[in-house]
Amino acid sequence: MPSPRILTYTLVITGAPYTSQAPQTALNFAQAVLAAGHTIDRVFLYGDGIHLASVLAAPPSDEANWTQRWGELLTAHEIPAVACIASALRRGLLDPAEQARYEKPAANLAAPFEIAGLGEWVEGQLQSSRVVYFHSGA
């Protein structure tokens, strides 16, 4: 057995909640990564995965709110989470700056998620010892 070492992770989520299982599988994995003593450098939402960062999701009270559960984990462990700006704008996920730029009536990005470019993903590829993707299933 190799001796345990501390690794760093970037998690990429490309599947949406309430359509795919990706955000919940990713959350369970993230909790296990942290429990094992490793570090999560960042979470990157891409494609349909950006819907995880919508503050407006209102699932029935007997179903999990994945945005809220992810938000709690990210905040507790101070993990940066970024939604890809190109994916977000097309799909109607806006922060106040993009709301103003596109003159839209509202913003709907949940805290602590942020909006940024694919450069954040490239940085994850370069810096983290592991990059794990959580795609939409089928």
Add this chain to the structure above:
Amino acid sequence: MPSPRILTYTLVITGAPYTSQAPQTALNFAQAVLAAGHTIDRVFLYGDGIHLASVLAAPPSDEANWTQRWGELLTAHEIPAVACIASALRRGLLDPAEQARYEKPAANLAAPFEIAGLGEWVEGQLQSSRVVYFHSGA
């Protein structure tokens, strides 16, 4: 050849824009239905299709805004368009009434879309002479 008769249509869209081609295929079909002299009773958005009704979508200026194009057609021909409430709430599509009920910071439903239950789809099945579905592709 049977003589041409006026038929009534319900269109059901289950695929999201900027992820599937469903809203654009459905729009072209709707225009051809109207051009042929038929009537569209209603458009029903279900599952991921509800994202078509988001007023916050901000695609690049050289790409089509499907919410806007659909809105223009619906308004010009006074066609009711309904997003399934169960699909919409989970995915973060809210009108002001649902925003208030769930105490959310914003609403994002585009005019002239409305939010209602699957009963609207059942009514379409019963009343329209044709029901055509536009699913997410793959």
Add this chain to the structure above:
Amino acid sequence: MTTLIIIDQPPYGNWAGREGLDMAFSLAAFDQPVALLFTGAGVNWLRQGQQAELIAQKNVDRNLSAATVFGVDQLLADSTSLTRFGLAPVDLLAGVETVRFEPALLSSYSHVVCP
């Protein structure tokens, strides 16, 4: 005027199957005749002993077991798909009727929806 809803997606990993079930129950709630046909990986909705709460989702097997009580006329399952996934009658929820997926089966339904 019966509507047949075809479920060909497996449970829990994506929502297409579940949204098809909601359509079926909705028709039944409005007293409209409706049948469900499970085929391909979709037959796994019918497996006994599901524990979806372990992945923070809702079990559907109770709803499906009671489908005929709620007004769903038939629960059909394609025999080839059942064999493929090792599902014998004893493994299935109560009330499932085994059929063969073929045009003749579909032809008796006025509406066929494959969500």
Add this chain to the structure above:
Amino acid sequence: MTTLIIIDQPPYGNWAGREGLDMAFSLAAFDQPVALLFTGAGVNWLRQGQQAELIAQKNVDRNLSAATVFGVDQLLADSTSLTRFGLAPVDLLAGVETVRFEPALLSSYSHVVCP
């Protein structure tokens, strides 16, 4: 340290392939080594004469033809998939290299992404 992006979804009907291309061009823009591998129905991205403007989408063939100029190291296509879709070398965009999809092909890349 080259990243291989695998595109197995066909063009225009869904966004997965396009989002994979965006990932590849983004790596190239940051001067990171990247290659694209098209397989399955994904090889249809490489067909000459696409007119995506007819379905109100953006043509990608110009971008793909210039991929190596933009810094993408290789455009690879699985030979079996090309044959399946009737694609001979003359039908393809310039600069495509035909390969066989197998573990040995993948093993030379440090990252493999299949969006």
Add this chain to the structure above:
Amino acid sequence: MTTLHILNKSPDHPRFALCLAAVTGEDQLLLTENAVLALADTTLTLPARVAALAADMDARGLTGNGLSRYGVGFDHMVRLTTQASRIISW
């Protein structure tokens, strides 16, 4: 009773084979979106009565090789929906 089958899935999607298993010799198949690639798929045998949306074919470069005889416009798609007694979207 003739059925119009509208199919928008890529030929390697399981829904594609499911649809083909449901089509009879009298039925009409209409290929849309990614399903038009089936016209170029040399491993497939399509039913006798098959058409495809021309815009989707042209978008994907499916023009030569005698394929254009399959292409139809949205006006024809509407006509097919009026003629069929039942429509299934796969």
Add this chain to the structure above:
Amino acid sequence: MTTLHILNKSPDHPRFALCLAAVTGEDQLLLTENAVLALADTTLTLPARVAALAADMDARGLTGNGLSRYGVGFDHMVRLTTQASRIISW
């Protein structure tokens, strides 16, 4: 170099076959979400080194028939990601 393949697609999805074509005898395959149904699919031959998320198996009722020996927790999934020199999510 051993690769960890993480596969979440249903056995009838084309991505499933693509993944299997990429797995070598030394590689580890981890089935997640709908891919765990492959353990019940009598038409499939899976690679030697295969595991599956137990929660996804239990959710889908895949408990009996000696299947439980494949089940692992998320802690094991993390361990697999630390041991592999490369990870591919299909």
